[in-house]
Amino acid sequence: MAAFDTTDRPVPTGPTGLGTSAARITDLLRPRTAAPRGSRVPELYCPPPLRDDPALGEEVNRRLVRWAEEVGIYEGQLDKFQQADYGRLLMLAHPDTDDPDRLLAAGRCMAAEFAVDDYFCEDAATTGRPQRLGPQLMLAQAAIDPGRMPSGYHERYEREIREQPVWHALRRSVLELGRYATGSQVNRLRQEIAGLFLGMDAEAGWRIEGTPPAVWEYLANRQMNSFLPCMTLVDTVGGYLLPADVYGRPDVRRATLQAALASVLLNDIYSMHKEGGAQGVEYNLPTVLMAEDGCSPDEAIQRSAAIHDELVRSFEAAAASLTLAGDPVLTRYLGALWAWLGGNREWHATSPRYNQ
Template identity: 75%
Template sequence: MAAAKPFPTGPTGLGTSAARIGELFRPKSAGRRDLPELYCPPAVRDDRALGAEVNDRLVRWAEQVGIYAGKLEQFRAVDFGRLLMLTHPDTDDPDRLLAAARCMAAEFAVDDYFCEDALTSKHPERLGPRLMLAQSAIDPAQLPARSRERYQRAMRTEPVWYALRRSVEELAPYASGAQLGRLRQEIAALFLGMDAEAGWRIGGTMPPAWEYLANRQMNSFLPCMTLIDAVGGYELPAAVYGRPDVRRATLQAALASVLLNDIYSMHKEHGADGLEYNLPLVIAAEDGCSLDQATQQAADMHNELVHSFEAAAAALSLTGDPLLTRYLGGLWAWLGGNQEWHASSPRYNQS
């Protein structure tokens, strides 16, 4: 498959011109030796010192809010600080990167605590109420006096809910009301996707690939990616962010990013206790093919999405809107940084 031409990226906080990014950061096939080729841009930068600073601060924050208690060294090794440094190359401000890292860590904690517990416990039906209250943590309920104190106490004493609330509160200095509202909307969709997956588990069913992919569109990195402009120190207007053509491109990038996650995580999840879901396993079950064949099909879907996003972003950049072009460039950079992190993080590379 011939490589499509990269679309131009707008000026960034690093002062890089659109022309230079277009020339220097051409897309490439990236992947581990044991994985099929994944069409993905390279990471724009890899500032190890900046990533380490953000990661150190994030670990201290996790300790303060109580998530990953007793597992902070494992949490440190996952290196979310490096992920944020890689996926947001248009800022070198550790405070802005930390603000996004806190949100990401809290969202991952929902998966690691609530969803994993639903997978292994005898009461997977508890996930729905937990996710409902997780959403309430980021968009606090305004309760009458009789219930207010008990609600607030619960939000403080459950570490995951507390982390979610703190992460959004501490993002506020760097994001407008519209950007925060956008984040809450995308997180609500994320939790809906998590809840749907629990429904499959309770029923002991494997969904068809089309249904799984529709769910994965919601249960994706989109909440993290929607902070691209806030972390970069600018704001893509709501009227532009919500345009159907911009939304379509954003969702293509988001789905591609999480299908890459499926491919990198399948060996970690394959053989896990309980029924697990990722695209290669779903395809193998539906088609009756080998896991290697299914993985190649999943990689082909990922690559198709990246090519589609690249073409859509190139067309959108021709409108001449500098903020839109910068945002699209941020999505492109996010894909490259995401792949680089997955290729090296112990979360996905331990045997």
């Protein structure tokens, strides 16, 4: 999934739109089928984007590129970073705000998380040193959840975090999110990022062993190593708060994880399409299916699409059921996840990250 060649840079060790009524979610959850534009990507069951505002996307992208340059990620690769058009993803995935500052706040977190993949995970996959990934991810988590070091070590700790671009970007992104997020929302993000890093580290374990995971094991991992940290910000971006006790409810959690897993399996399908069926560098659902069942790349992609569609339909049904309780904040949150799925699909179908 990494899109940028970072080997030339040594890596040191007031919302509008969705509304809040139950009637609105009923409209949002009407079945829709969208066909991606890639020639070998099958038709996927997914909503279309709820809005397309190119000018807003361009403005967010411009600001995000400037921030990436400021914190030092993607040095020498900023043209590619700009072309990936993450500002468009943010605009598409968060249609309940047209505030570029709120979109940028989410974009900084997303860019920093993607940089972990593009630097550390790519380095682990291509250098033959996957054992390095765990310590790098541990320090990445320490960057976003800093404690106070004993006096003899605090200055060194802070200097190392500042001088490593990815750790620095993670630290800055979470600090700057605090302008818009409550303490519980920031803590929620930290927890979901910790799960993301745990999933990333599992891939390093598979590489060390030299064997691919079973499909069920891969899916369990992908539930954590997903877009969930990005998606968990929908209420922060929208300017409201889904209470922690509601977010953590088993039925809400189940629906959230279904949406997150579907979103990243769509990424797997587009990544596989871009890579032309190549194996050996990236783990994705089609390559794991091929390894376990001996099927062809085309069949693996079709089967992956069917799994994706099952998850989207399951989320759709769960969200419709949850809205019957009449909680307007939960209804809005579920509608925002549905909108995120549609925006994510549209971005994957059009971004140069997956279409060049």
